[in-house]
Amino acid sequence: xxxxxxxxxxxxxxxxxxxxxxxxxxxxxxxxxxxxxxxxxxxxxxxxxxxxxxxxxxxxxxxxxxxxxxxxxxxxxxxxxxxxxxxxxxxxxxxxxxxxxxxxxxxxxxxxxxxxxxxxxxxxxxxxxxxxxxxxxxxxxxxxxxxxxxxxxxxxxxxxxxxxxxxxxxxxxxxxxxxxxxxxxxxxxxxxxxxxxxxxxxxxxxxxxxxxxxxxxxxxxxxxxxxxxxxxxxxxxxxxxxxxxxxxxxx
Numbered sequence: 430x431x432x433x434x435x436x437x438x439x440x441x442x443x444x445x446x447x448x449x450x451x452x453x454x455x456x457x458x459x460x461x462x463x464x465x466x467x468x469x470x471x472x473x474x475x476x477x478x479x480x481x482x483x484x485x486x487x488x489x490x491x492x493x494x495x496x497x498x499x500x501x502x503x504x505x506x507x508x509x510x511x512x513x514x515x516x517x518x519x520x521x522x523x524x525x526x527x528x529x530x531x532x533x534x535x536x537x538x539x540x541x542x543x544x545x546x547x548x549x550x551x552x553x554x555x556x557x558x559x560x561x562x563x564x565x566x567x568x569x570x571x572x573x574x575x576x577x578x579x580x581x582x583x584x585x586x587x588x589x590x591x592x593x594x595x596x597x598x599x600x601x602x603x604x605x606x607x608x609x610x611x612x613x614x615x616x617x618x619x620x621x622x623x624x625x626x627x628x629x630x631x632x633x634x635x636x637x638x639x640x641x642x643x644x645x646x647x648x649x650x651x652x653x654x655x656x657x658x659x660x661x662x663x664x665x666x667x668x669x670x671x672x673x674x675x676x677x678x679x680x
Contacts, residue, residue, distance in 0.1 A: 430678050432459040434530065434569035434643060436626070436669035439466040440474070440495070446666035449475060455671075458499050458680055463532035463571045465493035465516075484508065486516040494519050494530050494570070500680050502528075510552045518553075520560075525678055526651075527560045531570035536591040543596055546573075550600035554607055561608060565648040567676070568609065571626075571669065572644050576601045576611070579621055580641040592642060609646045612658035612674055625660050626669045634668075645674040654678055 433455050437443035440462065452460050453476065460479070467490070469483035479497040484507040486492040493516040502521040509518055521528045531553065536543045560566050574597040578584035587593045605611060617623070624639025633639065645658060657675035664670050 430459075430676055430680050431455070431457040432461065432528075432567065432569065432645065432674045432676070433457045433671050434461045434463070434571075434645060434674075435664075435671035436463040436532070436571040436643060436667060438464050438667040438669065440493075441467055441472045443666045444472060444474065448666055451664050451666065451671075452476060452497070455673075457673075459528060460497040461519075461528075461530035461569050462495045462497075463493075463530070465495050466490050467493060482507075482519055482521075484516040484519045487514045492516050492532055494532050496521060496528070496530050509556045512549060512552065522564075523680065525680075526565045526567055527563075529557065529560070529566065529568045529570075531568065531572065533571060533573045535573050536594060536597060538591060540589075540591060540594060540596075543594065547596060547600065550597075550604070554600075554604050557604075557609070558607055561648050565651050565678075566609070566646075567648075567651075567674070568646040569644065569672070569674070571642060572601070573642055574598060574601050575640045575642055576614075579619075580624075582622075582624070582638040582640070592640060604646070608649050610649050610652050610655075612645045612647055612655050612676075613641070613660065613672070615652060615655060616658045623660050623662065625662075625672055629668055643669055643672045645672060647674075647676070651676065651678070 504522040506520040575581040625643035627634035627639040654677040
């Protein structure tokens with residue numbers, strides 16, 4: 430089973446930059462996207478063979494998630510807990526697993542939104558643990574944190590900034606400690622210089638001054654089923670690039 434996750438930084442814009450062609454070439458079972466910045470129906474996404482589910486923010490042009498899937502799920506849930514107005518989560522249930530696509534809130538400049546971010550983290554972790562009691566979990570998305578210094582180009586100058594604050598990094602540590610595996614680090618524990626997001630400023634992508642903030646996490650008991658976990662830095666169209674997981678699970 431092959432899964433792709435991509436923060437497209439506006440789906441309508443990304444459609445004009447090769448989204449459809451890139452995703453058709455990937456031929457994945459699931460395409461999970463974040464930051465759609467649209468309401469359902471505002472763009473025609475022509476991906477034959479896929480069903481679609483969108484979770485949009487109440488505020489137009491903001492946030493939003495979507496999943497394109499080849500097989501109909503047992504159930505579809507949009508959002509979780511009290512976090513219902515920003516379109517940041519879609520949960521699909523299948524016979525052998527749950528798939529959760531998230532767009533984690535940004536703590537913002539000066540960590541203005543850090544309190545909400547911390548509440549989101551705690552609520553998400555608790556929710557995932559409840560799902561994990563029923564069947565294994567695959568979590569993907571833009572999680573808006575570089576966990577360790579190895580996960581960004583300039584850790585010293587970014588310490589304490591949004592996405593690399595001690596608080597956010599600590600919550601990722603808690604999540605992994607609650608029974609989940611970072612699939613990329615599981616297969617590539619020492620890989621450096623491989624990032625999934627680059628600022629549009631200062632030619633950051635040209636200079637590979639990036640951050641790894643897009644993830645696939647899985648329940649620890651799925652570790653031995655992880656076949657491939659890659660970051661597709663050669664695909665353009667957003668300030669993020671797609672991340673991939675191949676896992677030995679029946680769909």
